[in-house]
Amino acid sequence: MYDVIVVGSGATGAWTALCLARAGRRVLVVEAGRDVSADELGRLLRYDKPPDPVPAQPRQSLLPGHSSVIAPFLVDDELNPYATSGADDYRWFRSRQLGGRTLLWGGVTPRLSDEHFADWPFTGADLEPHYERVERAMGVxxxxxxxxxxxxxxxxxxxxxxxxxxxxxxxxxxWPQRLDEHGVAWPAGASPVLFLHDALDLGAELRTDCIVESLALEGERVIGVNVVDRLTCERSLIRSDSVVLCASSIESTRILLNSRNADHPEGVGNSSDHLGRHLRDHxxxxxxxxxxxxxxxxxxxxxxxxxxxxxxxxxxxxxxxxxxxxxxxxxxxxxxxxxxxxxAMSDDSANRFTIHPDLVDAWGIPAVDISFGxxxxxxxxxxxxxxxxxxxxxxxxxxxxxxxxxxxxISSYVHEGGTARMGASPEDSVVDPWSRVWDAPNVLVVDGACWPTNPYPNPTLTMLAIASRVCDALTDSWGE
Ligand SMILES: Cc1cc2nc3c(=O)[nH]c(=O)nc-3n(C[C@H](O)[C@H](O)[C@H](O)COP(=O)(O)OP(=O)(O)OC[C@H]3O[C@@H](n4cnc5c(N)ncnc54)[C@H](O)[C@@H]3O)c2cc1C
CATH class of the missing domain: 3.30.410 (Cholesterol Oxidase; domain 2)
Known part of the structure; x- marks a missing residue:
């Protein structure tokens, strides 16, 4: 039994795991993708072609700058399908391996300015100490x-x-590379070398090749996560007191929407019908x-x-x-x-995704249908x-x-946000100002899914500052 399960080991997951491990709790990081080897990382850093065949990527290959070198660090579109049904064919670029998209990101880290928080349930000043903490931790x-x-x-x-x-x-x-404690070179902004290895040193545990299918429910309560082994397809349940979703903006909400029972018929967090809505990109x-x-x-x-x-x-x-x-x-x-x-894009609640009635991924997990314009x-x-x-x-x-x-x-900037928006009231939002799902307060969403708006600056630094603020509140609540 874990205190917290953190879903995803990308930017927000690795940082969240470190913040929570520092508080001395039993943390498990669950990562859908594979571990990455020193050889793979070396090839990426040298920009050498991989020996293996390139995955099927009719969609991922549309990412500007796509090449056979970065292809192994983006998903296989046949194994990970999604549908689109809106005015524009939404381009969803995603990674499934240890470190997520931080193996590829550009590492540009502006802060949002005060006016960008106009429709948020906290201010820029509230985030200031967290920006400082993250910038120090990453070395901005x-x-x-x-x-x-x-x-x-x-x-x-x-x-x-x-x-x-x-x-x-x-x-x-x-930039461009940073060595870990074993002398292995990683891209300088990779979340394992920035945060995750430190979290593991503090006692956090990691399971790779472990896909979260849904939250495990007992009546209204969330008791952990239902997972599928990526290699054997075996299904199991991992129990925890809390779950923090850091699987990226669309994946985290997909998990919530796929978590249904009689108490949560439309998915956990969907009592206001806002789950999956307000998707915005740059x-x-x-x-x-x-x-x-x-x-x-x-x-x-x-x-x-x-x-x-x-x-x-x-x-x-x-x-x-x-x-x-x-x-x-x-x-x-x-x-x-x-x-x-x-x-930025202005708000349009019709820009949303739902769970597709028939389409499933290679592990039988219902896929999303994105409607976007x-x-x-x-x-x-x-x-x-x-x-x-x-x-x-x-x-x-x-x-x-x-x-x-x-x-x-649309969209080539890979800065998607929204779909489990934060707000001051359960009537018009999915999570509260501390990222707790209104309908299941032991589930937190700290990646871009919780953003009520998606202002134009590159978002990752702010995602991490939000995670830092949320982790402080969570660890304070443990002391009560
Ligand atoms: C080429 C490129 C350049 C970029 N440049 C910048 C930049 O300069 N500045 C900036 O701010 N942003 C940039 N970004 C965006 C940045 O990478 C993302 O904002 C950031 O990685 C988001 O962090 P995340 O934790 O939400 O998601 P990710 O880093 O994608 O991590 C999500 C993790 O969750 C795992 N996961 C997903 N589903 C499940 C599941 N069901 N079960 C278990 N695990 C799961 C994934 O495998 C992945 O490891 C760039 C992105 C790309 C692709």
């Missing part, structure tokens, strides 16, 4: 020097948007090109990684982030640059952003040679 670097080309771009941006300030792009320090585009005002990469600067420039424009409704003169050109050649712009107002924001970025680049003497309008296809 906010002071990387800019290249000369980035400084020129920053100047042009600040002229275009008077009052706006371009900052060094905050990101996980030590809509984005990228531009890249050259500038002959500067030459080649600046050899003193870190190539790749999360560093560069970052600009948040709350009154325009979007952010711009990117790099210049860090790579992609030979010395003496015009410098290259790349910028990514993303905007981008509203005309949201498209207008990102189209206006595109015109503004083009103007700012032209005024800086940066020539755009390629534009990728990801917003035409």
């Amino acid at each position: 670097d906010k002071d990387q020097p800019l290249t000369a080309a980035e400084r020129a771009l920053a100047e042009a941006f600040e002229q275009q948007w008077p009052g706006a300030r371009v900052l060094p792009r905050p990101g996980v320090a030590g 809509i984005s585009f990228t531009v890249s090109g050259t500038t002959d005002r500067f030459t080649g990469p600046d050899s003193r600067m870190q190539l790749g990684g999360p560093y560069g420039i970052y600009l948040s424009l709350p009154d325009r409704g979007y952010q711009v982030e990117g790099w210049a003169q860090r790579g992609g050109a030979r010395p003496g050649q015009p410098a290259r640059f790349g910028l990514a712009t993303s905007a 981008i509203g005309a107002d949201d498209r207008a924001v990102i189209q206006r952003a595109e015109a503004e970025i083009k103007q700012a680049c032209a005024s800086a003497g940066f020539e755009i040679t390629a534009v990728d309008r990801h917003y035409e296809q």
Whole structure:
């Protein structure tokens, strides 16, 4: 019998396990995917092709930057199907292995600003100490020097948007790799090397290849999780006092929706009919090109990684982030640059998913049917952003040679959030301000599923700050 079962070992699961293990409780991390070997990690870091056949990925291969090198770290679409039935064909990019998507993520870690919490049941100030804790734990670097080309771009941006300030792009320090205690190299932002190994050292336990199918119910009460062995398909029950869902925004809600009995006929947490609704992602585009005002990469600067420039424009409704003169050109050649712009989506409760009546995954677990569309107002924001970025680049003497309008296809930013929204009342939300499911308070949802809105900054740092706040409250409640 465990005190807490944490579902998932990605960003939020590994960090949650560490916070709870530090409080001295018996913690089990249950991870659906495989453990990863040093060889696999080495190939990923060297960008070497894997020897095995690439998984079937008609959907995952649409992820920008997809290649046979990263393919093993994204799911096999045939084993993990989902349906779409809305105006836009929702692209759900997901990983199933130890560390989840943190083996692939870019490590860019901006905070949300105060205005982004307008519709949340807590404020930016409430989250401040937790942001600090997470940034310390991950080693976030906010002071990387800019290249000369980035400084020129920053100047042009600040002229275009008077009052706006371009900052060094905050990101996980030590890119591209970090060694664990056995000398194995991991991507620098990978949750096992950042958090999970420390949690295990403190006594937390880990089971990989263990898929949570649903919450185990006894009447109204949740008594643990029902799991399926990924390799043998054997089913069993693991008991615990509490369950913390960190399986990622859509997977956590899928588990809640698949947890049904006479007391929870529509799934645990669905008494308000909000479960699965309010799915939002970021809509984005990228531009890249050259500038002959500067030459080649600046050899003193870190190539790749999360560093560069970052600009948040709350009154325009979007952010711009990117790099210049860090790579992609030979010395003496015009410098290259790349910028990514993303905007939030407004609320539309029709953007939702339900459990498909027939479709199941390779383990017989009911799959989701996602209905999703981008509203005309949201498209207008990102189209206006595109015109503004083009103007700012032209005024800086940066020539755009390629534009990728990801917003035409939705979604390519992998920043999905919502579907088990947090709120102050059980009538219009799924979890309370401390992430406890109103209908089952020993179940907590701390990943992006609990977000009441999905503001445009890259979300992972904020997910971890929320997890930190929730874990503090949970451990305080144990002391009572
Ligand atoms: C290429 C790429 C670049 C990105 N760059 C950035 C960036 O720069 N900045 C940023 O903020 N975000 C970025 N992201 C997004 C970031 O990766 C996610 O926000 C973050 O990983 C979410 O954490 P999570 O814990 O919710 O999910 P994940 O990290 O995906 O972890 C979920 C875990 O749960 C496991 N799981 C799922 N279902 C079950 C189940 N039923 N039972 C047991 N386990 C289960 C999965 O196997 C996985 O290990 C990027 C993502 C990608 C793919």
